[in-house]
Amino acid sequence: MSKLRVNCFSMSIDGYGAGPDQSLAQPLGVGGTGLHEWVLATRTFRKLFGQQGGTTGADDDFVARGFDHVGAWILGRNMFGPVRGPWPDDTWKGWWGADPPYHTPVFVLTHHARASIAMDGGTTFHFVTDGMHAALERARQAAQGRDVRVGGGVATIRAYLRAGLIDEMHLALAPTLLGRGEALLADIDLPALGYERTERVSTPAAMHVVVTKRRAQTT
Amino acid sequence: MSKLRVNCFSMSIDGYGAGPDQSLAQPLGVGGTGLHEWVLATRTFRKLFGQQGGTTGADDDFVARGFDHVGAWILGRNMFGPVRGPWPDDTWKGWWGADPPYHTPVFVLTHHARASIAMDGGTTFHFVTDGMHAALERARQAAQGRDVRVGGGVATIRAYLRAGLIDEMHLALAPTLLGRGEALLADIDLPALGYERTERVSTPAAMHVVVTKRRAQTT
Numbered sequence: 001m002s003k004l005r006v007n008c009f010s011m012s013i014d015g016y017g018a019g020p021d022q023s024l025a026q027p028l029g030v031g032g033t034g035l036h037e038w039v040l041a042t043r044t045f046r047k048l049f050g051q052q053g054g055t056t057g058a059d060d061d062f063v064a065r066g067f068d069h070v071g072a073w074i075l076g077r078n079m080f081g082p083v084r085g086p087w088p089d090d091t092w093k094g095w096w097g098a099d100p101p102y103h104t105p106v107f108v109l110t111h112h113a114r115a116s117i118a119m120d121g122g123t124t125f126h127f128v129t130d131g132m133h134a135a136l137e138r139a140r141q142a143a144q145g146r147d148v149r150v151g152g153g154v155a156t157i158r159a160y161l162r163a164g165l166i167d168e169m170h171l172a173l174a175p176t177l178l179g180r181g182e183a184l185l186a187d188i189d190l191p192a193l194g195y196e197r198t199e200r201v202s203t204p205a206a207m208h209v210v211v212t213k214r215r216a217q218t219t
Numbered sequence: 220m221s222k223l224r225v226n227c228f229s230m231s232i233d234g235y236g237a238g239p240d241q242s243l244a245q246p247l248g249v250g251g252t253g254l255h256e257w258v259l260a261t262r263t264f265r266k267l268f269g270q271q272g273g274t275t276g277a278d279d280d281f282v283a284r285g286f287d288h289v290g291a292w293i294l295g296r297n298m299f300g301p302v303r304g305p306w307p308d309d310t311w312k313g314w315w316g317a318d319p320p321y322h323t324p325v326f327v328l329t330h331h332a333r334a335s336i337a338m339d340g341g342t343t344f345h346f347v348t349d350g351m352h353a354a355l356e357r358a359r360q361a362a363q364g365r366d367v368r369v370g371g372g373v374a375t376i377r378a379y380l381r382a383g384l385i386d387e388m389h390l391a392l393a394p395t396l397l398g399r400g401e402a403l404l405a406d407i408d409l410p411a412l413g414y415e416r417t418e419r420v421s422t423p424a425a426m427h428v429v430v431t432k433r434r435a436q437t438t
Contacts, residue, residue, distance in 0.1 A: 013392065013416070013428055014404040015234045031410075173232065173392055175419035175428050179408035185233040186405060189398035191250075197232070200394035207426040209232055209394050 002140055003147045003167040006157055007066030009184070010035040010172045010206070016181030017154040024082045027095050034176035038205035039063055048101040058201045062170060062208055071143025073106040074135050076156030080108045080125070087114050094125065105142040107135045109156060132159050154182035164193050167213050172206040221359055222366045225376055225388040226285030228403070229254040229425070232392070235400030236373040243301045246314050253395035257424035258282055267320040277420045281389060281427055290362025292325040293354050295375030299327045299344070306333050313344065324361040326354045328375060351378050373401035383412050386432050391425040 011017050012035055019029025028035065039045050043054030044063040054060070081092045094100055099120040107126050114127040128135040139148040150160055160166050171184075190211060199210035230236050231254055238248025247254065258264050262273030263282040273279070300311045313319055318339040326347050333346040347354040358367040369379055379385050390403075409430060418429035 013390065013430075014407070014409060015402075171232065173426060175416060175421075175426060177409050177414065177416050177430065179410035183234075183405070186402070188233070190233060190396050191398035195396065197394060197396050202394075202421040202423055202426060204421055207392060207394060207421060211232075211396065 002071075002143060002145055004136065004160065004165055005070075005147050005149050006152075006166055006169040006171075007149060008039060008063055008170060008172060009152060009157065010039070010174050011184050012174060012176050012178040012181070014177055014179065015183045015185060016178040017152070017157070017184035018182045019178050020180040020182075022078060022082060027082070029178075029181055031176070031178050032181075035174045035178075037176075038172055038174060038203070041205070058203045058208065059205055062172070062201075066149070066170070069146050070104060070149045071146025072104050072139040072148050073102050073151050074132075074139050074148060074156065074160075075106060075108050075151045076153045077108055077110040079151055079153040079156070080110075086112045090114070090117070093117055093119065099123070105139070106151075107139045107142075109135055132156075132163070136160075136165065154184050157184065158188060161188055161190070161193065164213065169195075169211045170199075170208065171211065172208050174206050221290075221362060221364055222386040223355065223379065223384055224289070224366050224368050225371075225385055225390075226368060227258060227282055227389060227391060228371060228376065229258070229391045229393050230403050231395050231397040231400070233396055233398065234402045234404060235397040236371070236376070236403035237401045238397050239399040239401075241297060241301060246301070248397075248400055250395070250397050251400075254393045254397070256395075257391055257393060257422070260424070277422045277427065278424055281391065281420075285368070285389070288365050289323060289368045290365025291323050291358040291367050292321050292370050293351075293358050293367060293375065293379075294325060294327050294370045295372045296327055296329040298370055298372045298375070299329075305331045309333070309336070312336055312338065318342070324358070325370075326358045326361075328354055351375075351382070355379075355384065373403050376403065377407060380407055380409070380412065383432065388414075388430045389418075389427065390430065391427050393425050 019032035022029045038059050041055045042060040042063045044060050046054040083092050100123040103122040105124050107128050110127050113129050117125045194214045195211045197209055198212040201208040238251035241248045257278050260274045261279040261282045262275055263279050265273040302311050319342040322341040324343050326345050329346050332348050336344045413433045414430045416428055417431040420427040
């Protein structure tokens with residue numbers, strides 16, 4: 001069965017999934033790169049961007065697993081770029097260059113319509129203006145039985161969590177302090193929404209936990 | 220120089236330092252024991268309560284370090300017990316039995332005066348009704364040059380953090396979800412208050428981080 005997943009989402013000691021004041025120069029917000037040190041060092045991540053080498057082990061396994069069996073992605077608009085409000089033109093095509101690391105259809109949540117963009121390597125960005133449920137429906141169709149991964153950002157993950165739609169979420173707690181930013185889990189009662197922690201793995205760089213939604217019993 | 224310290228304070232994935240609905244039956248709040256699994260297994264903790272065996276290694280080292288060079292403790296009233304409002308009588312003497320694991324003077328913050336209680340093993344509970352600064356002053360005097368440890372709970376630690384008075388805080392992030400409870404770091408900007416992460420150690424049971432306040436430069 002096709003799942004809705006979050007993978008490799010980093011959170012600081014103080015609970016933030018992104019730093020404050022995102023901009024073109026600071027895509028992850030101020031201090032946000034500290035969140036992702038554990039992923040940047042891995043072999044799988046480096047390979048995605050054409051680099052050699054990198055670490056193997058649990059950190060790398062989680063990164064690789066994040067791409068397994070994924071047939072479509074959903075991104076919030078701020079994860080797609082720093083542009084706010086109506087699109088001034090078609091110049092902005094994401095942070096990731098001509099060949100983004102998705103290689104699937106990617107559905108970007110926005111209030112402002114825009115034509116789809118086919119990138120190199122099989123990534124196509126589609127812009128969805130009729131809400132998170134419509135985006136999920138389109139992504140599931142596009143995924144053709146494979147899973148849909150919500151890439152972020154924080155607000156997008158929170159919306160799908162609160163709606164109880166995420167089936168599985170892998171978080172990586174990074175040993176860094178941000179002080180300000182977007183709090184990922186504040187005021188979200190995961191156990192009450194039916195989630196439980198199903199995996200935990202500690203590495204020197206991060207504490208990995210997987211949170212899974214209990215399926216309704218089929219008695 | 221005598222420091223004000225927090226040690227071995229556990230926090231859940233979702234940022235809570237205690238579960239909701241503390242009571243006589245649930246001293247750590249509902250679900251709160253999951254926070255402390257990493258400490259309950261250690262040799263040092265077991266020894267405190269007269270038990271044999273237990274784990275050694277980084278978890279145990281942090282527990283032992285938490286008692287090193289401590290000359291006095293400060294506790295919030297809810298950490299001392301489940302009684303709220305005026306003390307009905309002198310029956311309640313803490314959660315810990317006749318010989319509490321402090322073995323120093325312990326200053327309990329409360330709005331309701333009560334006579335000091337001398338326990339076995341060198342622990343004396345003093346009840347401070349004139350606020351957190353007065354409690355710190357009395358604890359420093361009692362510690363005679365050794366450190367003062369703030370045991371908790373969450374509200375007490377938050378108050379001393381916000382006042383910039385904690386010199387060093389060791390947190391243990393436990394791979395557990397609480398869903399509700401008392402959020403330890405919500406809306407506290409530690410970097411802006413002068414804190415930085417100075418240590419990190421991962422074990423299978425917890426991610427340990429130490430946060431330290433930068434000292435004013437003496438140029």
